[in-house]
Amino acid sequence: MRRLLLVGPGHAHLFVLEALARAPLPGVETVLVSLGARQLYSGMVPGWIAGDYALEQLCLELAGLARAAGARLEPSGAQALDAARREVRLGDGRVLGYDVASFDIGSLPAGDELPGVKEHALVLKPLEQALAVLSESLRQPGPLLVVGGGAAGVELALCLQARTGRLITLLDSDAEVPRGAPPTARRLVRRLLARRGVALRTGAALVSLAPGAARLESGDCLPFTTCVWATGARPPPLFAGSGAALDARGYLAVEDTLRSPSHPELFAAGDCAGFIRGQRVPKAGVYAVRQGPVLSANLRAALTGQGTLRPYRAQSGFLSLLNAGDGKAVAAWKGLAFHGRAVWRLKDFIDRRFMARFQRLAGQQPGSR
Numbered sequence: 001m002r003r004l005l006l007v008g009p010g011h012a013h014l015f016v017l018e019a020l021a022r023a024p025l026p027g028v029e030t031v032l033v034s035l036g037a038r039q040l041y042s043g044m045v046p047g048w049i050a051g052d053y054a055l056e057q058l059c060l061e062l063a064g065l066a067r068a069a070g071a072r073l074e075p076s077g078a079q080a081l082d083a084a085r086r087e088v089r090l091g092d093g094r095v096l097g098y099d100v101a102s103f104d105i106g107s108l109p110a111g112d113e114l115p116g117v118k119e120h121a122l123v124l125k126p127l128e129q130a131l132a133v134l135s136e137s138l139r140q141p142g143p144l145l146v147v148g149g150g151a152a153g154v155e156l157a158l159c160l161q162a163r164t165g166r167l168i169t170l171l172d173s174d175a176e177v178p179r180g181a182p183p184t185a186r187r188l189v190r191r192l193l194a195r196r197g198v199a200l201r202t203g204a205a206l207v208s209l210a211p212g213a214a215r216l217e218s219g220d221c222l223p224f225t226t227c228v229w230a231t232g233a234r235p236p237p238l239f240a241g242s243g244a245a246l247d248a249r250g251y252l253a254v255e256d257t258l259r260s261p262s263h264p265e266l267f268a269a270g271d272c273a274g275f276i277r278g279q280r281v282p283k284a285g286v287y288a289v290r291q292g293p294v295l296s297a298n299l300r301a302a303l304t305g306q307g308t309l310r311p312y313r314a315q316s317g318f319l320s321l322l323n324a325g326d327g328k329a330v331a332a333w334k335g336l337a338f339h340g341r342a343v344w345r346l347k348d349f350i351d352r353r354f355m356a357r358f359q360r361l362a363g364q365q366p367g368s369r
């Protein structure tokens with residue numbers, strides 16, 4: 001019996017599990033390693049904050065998904081990888097060997113090593129714990145601070161404003177918000193934030209957090225009762241010291257086939273994969289989703305020794321949809337940007353369809369509004 005270890009129930013691994021449910025691999029034992037019993041879908045988190053969705057609508061029950069795929073679930077998480085020995089140490093101390101292992105464990109928010117951040121900010125990963133704490137903090141009065149002006153930070157600020165009506169500041173060290181968006185989308189988002197009373201502080205680097213106060217490089221102090229940390233990505237610590245090749249930032253290095261250049265039995269997809277052949281692959285769920293079918297085919301080829309590995313080619317851009325929390329959403333596509341109810345309905349449709357596909361596989365009742 002050969003063993004396939006799927007570490008992390010991220011977007012790409014959902015497609016691998018779906019393919020295994022449809023066409024099991026004889027002679028292969030599949031183990032899914034997760035941090036807990038559920039996977040929460042980040043794309044619907046802002047909508048949950050705004051009150052568009054109940055928490056169950058964001059949840060995939062991993063026991064059901066594993067069962068459908070004929071896999072065993074290990075929910076204590078992976079703590080270490082020893083690529084030379086082909087072993088993964090689990091959170092409960094057990095060590096699992098593998099013939100082929102694939103990692104889809106996401107990334108961590110950058111900058112959480114700044115003084116006071118781990119103690120005083122609500123860091124959004126792991127999502128399950130973060131949302132439980134957020135539910136509590138939303139009941140307290142006082143100003144909210146969102147750190148990170150990427151698409152997620154903007155959505156969170158707008159949805160928190162819609163939910164709480166409280167004073168909100170969105171802070172980013174960069175001058176552009178949302179970071180990386182085209183100028184039309186940036187102008188539209190700035191106008192929207194201003195109209196909704198969200199104070200935008202750009203080009204403002206945070207140096208430390210103390211209880212209730214954020215200190216900026218300029219010497220200014222921003223008061224808060226809740227600080228939501230939604231910055232860009234940094235690599236999970238698991239790969240350092242694993243012996244596997246890493247990219248320049250510390251993500252698990254992969255060829256375009258999603259396979260490690262140093263250990264052919266190792267694969268990675270989603271945020272935790274570092275592409276080393278010059279492809280630009282942003283850390284976003286939409287890219288992880290497109291890697292799913294390629295990963296699935298390549299894991300099969302690696303396990304059976306049949307067929308050649310397919311390359312993954314990142315799409316040149318994507319339709320970015322931001323929930324504005326007021327029953328409307330912002331769409332940014334190439335140089336264009338729109339804001340309206342129809343855009344929200346489109347985002348809602350896409351997100352629900354994605355969730356329904358995997359909730360059905362897990363034997364869950366797809367959530368209704």
Ligand SMILES: Cc1cc2nc3c(=O)[nH]c(=O)nc-3n(C[C@H](O)[C@H](O)[C@H](O)COP(=O)(O)OP(=O)(O)OC[C@H]3O[C@@H](n4cnc5c(N)ncnc54)[C@H](O)[C@@H]3O)c2cc1C
Pocket residue numbers: 007008009010011012033034035038039040042043044045046077078079104105106107124126127152156230236238269270271272283284285286287288321
């Ligand atoms: C609020 C918010 C909204 C977002 N909205 C969007 C959006 O609309 N569109 C978009 O494209 N991107 C969005 N993103 C970014 C998106 O969440 C990530 O890029 C995406 O989730 C990465 O997918 P992934 O498959 O790499 O990993 P993830 O979806 O992060 O899944 C990784 C899984 O692995 C688990 N895991 C982590 N460590 C371990 C371990 N050691 N052992 C076992 N399991 C582990 C995690 O708990 C998680 O279940 C959003 C992010 C946030 C925070």
